[in-house]
Amino acid sequence: MMEKLPVPTEKIRVFGDPVLKQQSREVENFDHDLENLTARMLQIMDRAEGIGLAAPQIGIQRKIIVWRNPETEEEYALVNPRVVERSEETVTASEGCLSLPGHSMEVERAERVVVEAADLRGRPLTIEASGLLARILQHEIDHLEGRLILDRTSAEERKRVLKEMREQLES
Numbered sequence: 001m002m003e004k005l006p007v008p009t010e011k012i013r014v015f016g017d018p019v020l021k022q023q024s025r026e027v028e029n030f031d032h033d034l035e036n037l038t039a040r041m042l043q044i045m046d047r048a049e050g051i052g053l054a055a056p057q058i059g060i061q062r063k064i065i066v067w068r069n070p071e072t073e074e075e076y077a078l079v080n081p082r083v084v085e086r087s088e089e090t091v092t093a094s095e096g097c098l099s100l101p102g103h104s105m106e107v108e109r110a111e112r113v114v115v116e117a118a119d120l121r122g123r124p125l126t127i128e129a130s131g132l133l134a135r136i137l138q139h140e141i142d143h144l145e146g147r148l149i150l151d152r153t154s155a156e157e158r159k160r161v162l163k164e165m166r167e168q169l170e171s
């Protein structure tokens with residue numbers, strides 16, 4: 001019950017690390033450890049100049065995401081988030097990921113989503129998002145299910161990016 005949350009590592013896990021493929025677990029304890037962890041996640045995200053980060057990206061299989069609103073610069077943390085509604089209308093746009101540094105690819109996402117989650121104290125909240133924010137939320141929630149943008153892009157894009165990666169490794 002009072003299981004301690006693991007201490008995050010500084011390094012952002014990159015493609016090939018098995019933790020990125022795994023399903024994250026629900027957070028049950030809304031305690032000081034959770035607050036510390038999300039504060040660390042925000043620091044790590046900021047340092048990497050990212051706009052979103054999910055706990056598995058720092059090796060922690062828990063359903064926690066953080067992100068920064070690109071317009072207001074305000075930062076948020078969400079616990080146990082899940083998409084409960086998505087629009088049929090989709091948008092395809094170029095997307096990157098801190099776990100796939102240097103690569104971007106076209107990803108089709110719902111234009112609007114409704115996300116249910118909890119805040120750091122465990123209070124339920126509902127977020128209706130569209131545009132870039134909807135994209136960030138879908139991207140980060142995908143991480144909690146072990147899914148990367150490589151799993152969401154077209155076969156052609158995937159092939160192109162994997163080839164780029166191989167070339168990087170060889171050079």
Ligand code: ZN
Binds near residue numbers: 139
């Ligand atoms: Zn990502």
